[in-house]
Structure formats: structure tokens, C-alpha cells
Amino acid sequence: MFVQSTKIRIASDLQFNNEILSETFPGARTSFAYNFPHDYQSLYWRVVMTTYANRVVATNVHPFGIDTAAPASQVESVYLMDNSYYALIWSGSDTTSGIDSYLVQYRALGESQWQTLHEVTKRTSTTFHPPDGRIYWFRTQAIDKAGLTESTSATGDMSTNQAIQVHRVILYPLIFQ
Incomplete structure (x- = not known):
């Protein structure tokens, strides 16, 4: 043929x-x-x-x-819990192939070296317990399903200084007769 x-x-x-x-x-x-x-x-x-x-x-x-466009992500919220833990929430977007995973990092204010909190995660929230009482900055980096990686933020997205205090609330049930 x-x-x-x-x-x-x-x-x-x-x-x-x-x-x-x-x-x-x-x-x-x-x-x-x-x-x-x-x-x-x-x-x-x-x-x-x-x-x-x-x-x-x-x-x-x-x-x-x-897909030739890199994804975008950011830490959206930082919450300070009663137990001195911080709850972090982040999100990302990618219009073509979609988000595959995130790199989540932190560093103390004044430090230059970023530490990895989660290397490859599909989650969009976590908790962080600071080793000391310093202010910490957080940043995320998204990787899309095409393998494209977002550029990292040099300064970070949010810090523990911007955290919203969350207090434990006990609610009693209401009984109507």
C-alpha cells in the first residue's frame, strides 16, 4: 500500500x-x-x-x-486559632489545563530563606504551628496539569500579622416546645 x-x-x-x-x-x-x-x-x-x-x-x-499560560495562586486567609495554631487557606486558577498541585512555603519576617510546609499537595488548606512568636509570611506556588509552574512571590501573600482571630464558641441546643 x-x-x-x-x-x-x-x-x-x-x-x-x-x-x-x-x-x-x-x-x-x-x-x-x-x-x-x-x-x-x-x-x-x-x-x-x-x-x-x-x-x-x-x-x-x-x-x-x-496550555502555555502558567497558573496563579495565593494565600487567601490566615486564621489564628485558640490553640496558637494558624489555619491557612489558599486557592489557585488555571484557565486551560487546571491546577494539579501546590507548593506552600513560609518564612519568618526578616529571613531570606523560605521553608517548605507542603511540597506537592492538592489540598487548599492546612494548619501551621510557629516554632516561636515571630511573624511569619506564607506563599503558594501552583503547578498546572500541563506542568507549568507559577512564579513565586518574593515577599509572600499573607502573614501571621494579618491573621483573623478565631475564638472557640460553644453553642447550646435550642429546644422549642
Whole structure:
């Protein structure tokens, strides 16, 4: 079976109604490079080959996506609990592939070295017990599912100095008759 032409098709829908690319090459083609103008969360590709006997052979449709934008994240809240622990809450966003994990770090005010609290975590909250009474800064770094990593904040997102005090509250049940 000798190949007369190879056609690569890329579309944003599974039915190929909205083609992004349709390129035909003479003979058999095993590779192709294309620079997409922007990111796509969902794309589909297939290859169609035509033989000299006019027999058409097509691959199955395969999904893929393009993500060149790094994710973003930040520590949103720091709470000081009655037991001297701090509760940290953070979040992140990535418009294309989604967040895979976070790096969560802290450092004492005036120090230059960041310490790792969580290296690779999917969580968005944790507790922190400071080793001493100093002020601590926190920062997060998101990694998306495409492997892109957010740049770290040099100064941090929030500190223990910005913590909201949370007091334990005991609520008694109300009984109505």
C-alpha cells in the first residue's frame, strides 16, 4: 500500500465541524509542527491517508489541549486559632489545563530563606504551628496539569500579622416546645 497523500486535521469539536487546521502533504508523512495562535483547552486530531489506489485510511480521533499560560495562586486567609495554631487557606486558577498541585512555603519576617510546609499537595488548606512568636509570611506556588509552574512571590501573600482571630464558641441546643 503506497501512500499518495497524508492529511492532518485538527478541530475544536469532536465532529470536526470547526476545523482549526487541515493540511495535506504528498506521500506518507510521520511528523508535523504547527504553532497555534493561542491556547485551546480541548482540541481533536486525526490523520487521513489516501493510497494510490484511492483507498482512504483514517486514524481514530484523539483529544489534546494546548496550555502555555502558567497558573496563579495565593494565600487567601490566615486564621489564628485558640490553640496558637494558624489555619491557612489558599486557592489557585488555571484557565486551560487546571491546577494539579501546590507548593506552600513560609518564612519568618526578616529571613531570606523560605521553608517548605507542603511540597506537592492538592489540598487548599492546612494548619501551621510557629516554632516561636515571630511573624511569619506564607506563599503558594501552583503547578498546572500541563506542568507549568507559577512564579513565586518574593515577599509572600499573607502573614501571621494579618491573621483573623478565631475564638472557640460553644453553642447550646435550642429546644422549642
